[in-house]
Amino acid sequence: MNSFQAELGLLLRARYPVLYLATTEEERAEAAIAAVAKSQGDRAVYCWDFVEGYQGTANSEGFGKRNPLQALEYLDQLPATAPALVILRDFHRFLEDAAVSRKLRNLARRLKSQPKNLLILSSRLAIPDDLAEVITVVEFPLPTATEIRVELQRLLQATGQRFSEANLDAVVRSCQGLSLERIRRVIARAIAKHGELNSEDFDLILEEKRQTIRQTQILDFIPAHEQMSDIGGLDLLKEWLLRRGGAFSEAARRYGLPHPRGLLLAGIQGTGKSLTAKAIAHYWHLPLLRLDVGRLFAGLVGESEARTRQMIQIAEALSPCVLWIDEIDKAFAGLDGRGDSGTANRVFGTVLTWMAEKQSAVFVVATANNVTSLPPELLRKGRFDEIFFVGLPNQEERRAIFEVHLNRLRPSSLRNYDLERLAAATPGFSGAEIEQALIEAMHLGFSQSRDFNTDDVIDAIGQLVPLARTAQQQIQQLQEWAALGRVRPASNAMLPRPEGL
Known part of the structure; x- marks a missing residue:
């Protein structure tokens, strides 16, 4: 018996009156429910849907057809002492009806003293507030x-x-x-x-x-072709990741190592956090799922929590995998001041609980630009294996970033570019800004029907205003926050104040 059948069996024996199972696998779910009913003394199972009414029993064939209230009244006709399980397909569509809601609450009182249970089987979770205390949600996992x-x-x-x-x-x-x-x-x-x-x-x-x-609509399957060598600098972070290259293997389990939990990459935008998430998946040969946190909060009331559970279910079914939560600070910053009836707090609580208790091989990579706005619960030990701060690169790291990009753009003529000069000319530049300077230099060379050179890149650098200047105060605050030792530096030269500030 699997975990779902064990849980459902326990809830039936404990006489939970109204259960709710959200799944698109109706046929598989009903087979699993029937197996549980059979294991409990061959408990009778009755199925109802709006079009056909009750099915499978000669005495009640078609009863309650197109009448959800009558479907509930059918339980009044069943013997009080006879164990039974009544499955109501797609019944979530009728829960807002006042008569149906009142009848469900009346039944919930009575069924506590009878060996009978109602089970709402639906493709999505939609429970009105007035029935939240009456209905118990049962998770139905994807196939093992x-x-x-x-x-x-x-x-x-x-x-x-x-x-x-x-x-x-x-x-x-x-x-x-x-x-x-x-x-x-x-x-x-x-x-x-x-x-x-x-x-x-x-x-x-x-x-x-x-x-x-x-x-x-909340997860994207991202092809990951980036390699660790595509990341310029971040030597401490790369060393940490390389050391855990075999952490998802069976040999690691036999050794006694738990599955790695995940990383929080905090720091200044454009410094390679997203690139690192892709490189991790490629290096570990794992599928990469990107969570669009903004979509979690789209839709009707109650759907955010359902989407969160769906995200967790899919990620665990695809494990081992990497779950990339991009810009997590935009989703969970300022939770106390939100006017969304506590939806963000409930979603945040669900994610936190899962991250702390998960046993599956889902490696969470969360990125954040403004880490100081994150709730302190997220930064507590046990949520992530490590929190790294990714700051602006120093001159040596900028040289490495130029080399990575030019080796990709002009591998045969890399020696023609003065990497030392380029690195010295870009104090306070992020990796993304260095890439943009190279693209601007390429436009300049292309417009003159020639290849671009070091001077073109220097000209492009002079035209760009880096974030280190436009958001100097915010970046300085981040650097000072990281310097307090609350996080681990991603690079040996990361924490000192970079040039240009």
């Missing part, structure tokens, strides 16, 4: 690796195919994060295309996974 393996073996056996154990393991890993219905569809598509399932079909599975993640 074991469930996926059993389903794949069934599909392969049905098509008469044989697959090596190693290839089967690879397909199982590729399918994690998909519903069983989507797995059936993508495998059927692969077999229809090639006549069999082979290694070429991994791209089909990956595209199906991207489609699923896109449909959540």
Whole structure:
């Protein structure tokens, strides 16, 4: 029995009157519910939907059709001592109705003393405030690796195919994060295309996974091609990451190491925090999911919490993976002053609890430009493995950044550029501003039908006003905050006040 079945069984035995299960996998959920009912003395299960009414029982076939209030009144007809579980499909659509709400609360009182339970099965979570104390939400996870393996073996056996154990393991890993219905569809598509399932079909599975993640509207599947060598400077941060290169392996588990929890990269914008998130995923060969925190707060009341749970469920189903929360300070700054009925606080609490208690191999990389605005609970030990401060690069690091970019743009003529001169001419420049100066120099050279040179880059530098000058006070405050020793420097030369300030 899996964790969902164990939890549901406990809630049924404890006589929780009204349960709510939000999932798009209706068929799989009903099969799991039926298994729980059978394990509890073959408890009777009744299913209702708006179009067909009650189904599967001769005496009540079609009862309550197109009548949600009558669907609830059906429980009055059941023997008081007979154990039963009533499943109401898509019933969330009727919870705002005054009569339905009142009847549910009346039933909740009575069912506490009877071996009966109501279970609302819906594709999304939508509970009115007046029913929040009556309804208990049950989480229904995506298929586990074991469930996926059993389903794949069934599909392969049905098509008469044989697959090596190693290839089967690879397909199982590729399918994690998909519903069983989507797995059936993508495998059927692969077999229809090639006549069999082979290694070429991994791209089909990956595209199906991207489609699923896109449909959540809160997570993006980001291709990560950046390497550690693409990051100029940040030697201490890179050393920390390289040391943990094998931390997600089975050898690390046997050694007794827990899964790494994550990183908070705080500091000045344009200094390589986002680039580092991508490089981590590429170096560790893990899928990279980017969370758009702003979308968590879009939509109707109550949807933010549901979206947060959905995000966590998908991230854990895709583990091991990297979850990149970009600019987390914009989402959770100033929580106390928000006028959103406590939504931001509840979402923040859910994320915090998950980060502190998660056992899954989800490595969270959060980035923040204004770390001083973050709630202190987020910075507490146990949320992240480490908090690094990424400040403006010094001259040596700027030389390395120029070298990285020019090696990508002009690998054959890198020696023609005076890296020392360029580094000395850019005090207070961030990595993003250095890249912008190179692009401006390329425009200058291209407009004159020649390649750009060091002088062009120097001219472009003179035209740019770096953030270190336009936001001098804010950057100085950040540097001083980091210098107090509250965070770990990402570079040996990070904390001293950079040139140009």
